[in-house]
Amino acid sequence: MRNPTAAMLVIGDEILSGRTRDANMHYLAGELTAIGIDLMEVRVVSDVTNSIVTAVNDLRASYDNVFTSGGIGPTHDDITADAIAQAFELSIDVRDDARAILEARYRDMGAEVNKTRLRMARIPDTAVLIDNPVSGAPGFSVKNVHVMAGVPTIFQAMVASVLPTLTGGTPLLSQTLRIDHGEGRVAGPLAKLAGDFPDLSIGSYPFQQNGAYGTNIVIRGQDGPRVDQAMTILAGLFPPKAA
């Protein structure tokens, strides 16, 4: 049985301009791999409604789960919630359940929910709120699309809220062997090994260190003993060099 699939949509001009280095993709990828949901595609788009709508509609039609990050704060450039409503043809307004969360949060801080902060309670009709233990303002899920904040600490907390509600699959197991030869030397035996183990995914990742070439070989699969078996053969082909 195949694993459930997922895509991620990162929303933010600041990533595309090179100002900010995205951190959420790597985090989500690791979390999904651990529970057997296969992340198949990531897209990064700018803070433009049409770009978000098009990407969300493409991805939600193609994959079992879609995770978005970014654009749900209170400022004028936070347009993700409205774009998601448009993608699903849902109405959107300040919702009482989200407003109550914000009011409680700001009361605890001795502040009030001004009109601007209320923007964070704009939630599409029928959406299910995603808990935000870090800063209060919730994310939300509409069908298979999970809409989360871009600030990494909040993104991670929201992922922790959402993942237990999803159907996972068989976690992918992996083992890595570091080989002190470049890919040109490794590629031939590796292709044969990949042919002998069609049920495994065998990846080759070259690197350079102190002027010498090396290759990390990653063997991935859902069946632990098979991964072990392939790794044993590989290690026998490339015994470690003397230090």
Added chain:
Amino acid sequence: MRNPTAAMLVIGDEILSGRTRDANMHYLAGELTAIGIDLMEVRVVSDVTNSIVTAVNDLRASYDNVFTSGGIGPTHDDITADAIAQAFELSIDVRDDARAILEARYRDMGAEVNKTRLRMARIPDTAVLIDNPVSGAPGFSVKNVHVMAGVPTIFQAMVASVLPTLTGGTPLLSQTLRIDHGEGRVAGPLAKLAGDFPDLSIGSYPFQQNGAYGTNIVIRGQDGPRVDQAMTILAGLFPPKAA
């Protein structure tokens, strides 16, 4: 006149599984911004021919330039060159110009170009080679698609080879102001400022530090004096707190 546009396609299972953190997106974004080419979209797909072909054809039809990273080494999982040939309906085989580069390189290293290494000389018909001063094996450009290695040092060297051949635009200038208030306090005045300067892009990026909320405001535009003018107004609205 609008700036030329670009998209990036990152090819690699290792990014999507969370094993590797992509470094090339951030680098390319910064380089493009500096020469006035607007990076509009990034996609990350796995090492599957159909995924690569579909993404390349989507992106090259939508943007002026497309940059790919990953999947052009000698191993069985390096399928990018063949996928690009398929996307453009070009034939592909070991090409003499690329073979000559590899032969010279390996001769210098006292090694030979075995059958596996020759895989790196598989180049689509009519493609223009991209110089690789780091490790020899070239990238290539087909029309508006520039195909480069995933290893960051090689990717960066290839970007340096390609960018001078492209038509740039007006570089985007940006200034950042760090404000010691959360977005809820900043959002109202900021929306007014954005309305007064429709020619500028004004972004708001919240952060948390030592338990306090703050916001980085980034003002971007092609006209330096306008960026200065907006930044002066913004700084007057939020004078620094006493330390």
